[in-house]
Amino acid sequence: MAALLRAVLKFRGPAAQGRLLHRQWYCSGQENPKSWVGNRSPASEEKPPGTETEKFQMIYRFKAIRIFGFFSRLKVTQTALTVVLLPPCFYWYSQGLLTLNSVCLASGIAGFALAMLAWMSYFFRRLVGILYVNESGTMLRVAHLNFWGWRQDTYCPVADVMPLTDTKDKPQDVLMCIQQYSQKQTFYLTLRYGRIVDKERFTQVFGAVHTHK
Known part of the structure; x- marks a missing residue:
């Protein structure tokens, strides 16, 4: 999986990462996924009870997720x-x-x-594009890809998310696992190629992670 991530990023280059499929993942100044710009709106699960009116703040972003979405749809x-x-x-x-x-x-x-297709879909559907946390800091929203290569949002209670400091993964690794205590579902994020947008909120969810770039 890490080798595939390196290969795609090296093949496309940093300039292409900011251009391809901009519409799917670009938000026009709002955090509501229904208002995202593009011909095809992202698939999103309903917000858990109590968070319908809350705004979600971005804490992490992996811009090259658009590239992986393109490859996923191409492969399908x-x-x-x-x-x-x-x-x-x-x-x-x-x-x-x-x-x-x-x-x-x-x-x-x-x-x-x-x-x-089965192997690539398994990886692409678990690769994190954007992470959000609600204002109360109780709910994590994970923006990732679905089987068809389009955006999908999954909500996880912050209390159920295992801190990255409690896992065996290291920040310098290409991929780190986001795990939940009550579920076997796992997501992957890359601190090497991704960017922590809000370090304070990120630390509240995943613990103090020291990155070296």
């Missing part, structure tokens, strides 16, 4: 096209227009594409 499209071509290949084989080796090759490519 490529896999779909590969799988859709399989039935015609079998038909052409039955008509004697294709050899058995060609059909086996097409089937192998489709199987590999599905396996890669």
